[in-house]
Amino acid sequence: MRIEQLQHIIEINNKKSISEAAKTFFMGQPQLSHSVKNLEDELGYKIFRRNRAGLIPTCLGQEVISMAREITNSIEVLKSLAGGEANLTGNFSLILAPGVFNSFAGLLISRFHEKYPNVNLVLTEDIGIGLVDKVSTGACLMGVTVWTSNYDETMRKLLDEMDIAYEKIMQDDMCLIIGSNHPLAAKETISLAELEGMTIVDYRGRYRNSLRHCGIDTTKSELLIVSNREVMKAIIAKNQAVAVFPRCFFYNDQFFEQGLLKYCALEKITDQIKMEMYLIYSKTESLSHSAKQLKKILIDTIVDNCN
Structure with a gap:
């Protein structure tokens, strides 16, 4: 069992698809499928099963994925304590509203990789409810969305109903x-x-x-x-x-x-x-150590350059 295999099953669970998860790791679908099969063979049971929504974890698979998150997060913290933040590794997907993407994506990538060169950060853009849905379903770890203040109460209520946490970045x-x-x-x-x-x-x-x-x-x-x-x-x-x-x-x-x-x-x-700008992420999954660092860099990058 390798740490990479644990990262693989976490991302497959997020994306509900091996082909989509493979893009995060810049690897082919057969290679990722082989990694999962080897892990399942070693454990002696299936981690995923397929339904109309895509790949979903089995009952035992849910426990494995939960433990995998705890293990990978603990390893991130240990690496940070032992060798500094630059030794952190991982794969993160972040989705930005178009205006945020155009204005800040380049600077965000530069700042993040300067501090965490071994962490793979994938940035995409979407708009409105499409962006919120991707965070809600786990297709992206975090997102930055915007709406006008006259819709603030409506949007907050919607995010609460979808179990999405939100933090205001700026107005x-x-x-x-x-x-x-x-x-x-x-x-x-x-x-x-x-x-x-x-x-x-x-x-x-x-x-x-x-x-x-x-x-x-x-x-x-x-x-x-x-x-x-x-x-x-x-x-x-x-x-x-x-x-x-x-x-x-x-x-x-x-x-x-x-x-x-x-x-x-x-x-x-x-x-x-x-204009209200919010950082959003799922309430159902706790953010890892390096994900919290990404969140801090993201907020600081936007706030620092808008003041």
Whole structure:
């Protein structure tokens, strides 16, 4: 029995699939299947069985996986005490909302691997309930999701019902993003009336309800729904549209650094609605030592670069 085999069955249990778990370890499905079979042969019983949902642990398999988590976590702590954090090993999957991914993924990977070079960190992105579902089902260890403050109570209730823990990372202003040469660009605050008749870019349709909630009559403005942030920024930079967006989603952005885009306060929106950013993870599984370190680096990376 090897530590790697314990890590293998933990990840298979998380992903409910050998093929998906194999991607985490950068190995082929046959190789991972062989590892599990060898462990089952050594133990003398099956760890997993298959149903419509995928691979699920047997009764004995559940006990093995629970013990495997305790063993791997204890080994992480021992390595940390004996040889420093750089000796920690493991595989972590983290899922980020698109704006968070674009602004912070590169910096997060750099910081994490500088401190934990032997830990494999896999970052993906998703949006809305898809992101929450991946954390709930164990497909990802942790996630960073965002919503506007008018949905805060609803989202907290949903996460509680799904046994998902949540920690607020930060709150940020919702502002009007506008081209630097736009006729309104010289103003510090723009009124809702001034948006009438303008084309408003709505990223993936996420902010339409927020606009209406704050009194923007969307029937008097054209809504352009886009799913690509770079396209959105190019449209705004050409003064063909404006958008309402959190400021932090454009951290280290070339359009802003080159002076093609700017932020303006937007009447009512900036004061009344905020962007809420939360770290989420399952309540049913305790975080390992190195997972807690990942959580700390993640929060520090975002907070440090938004202050």
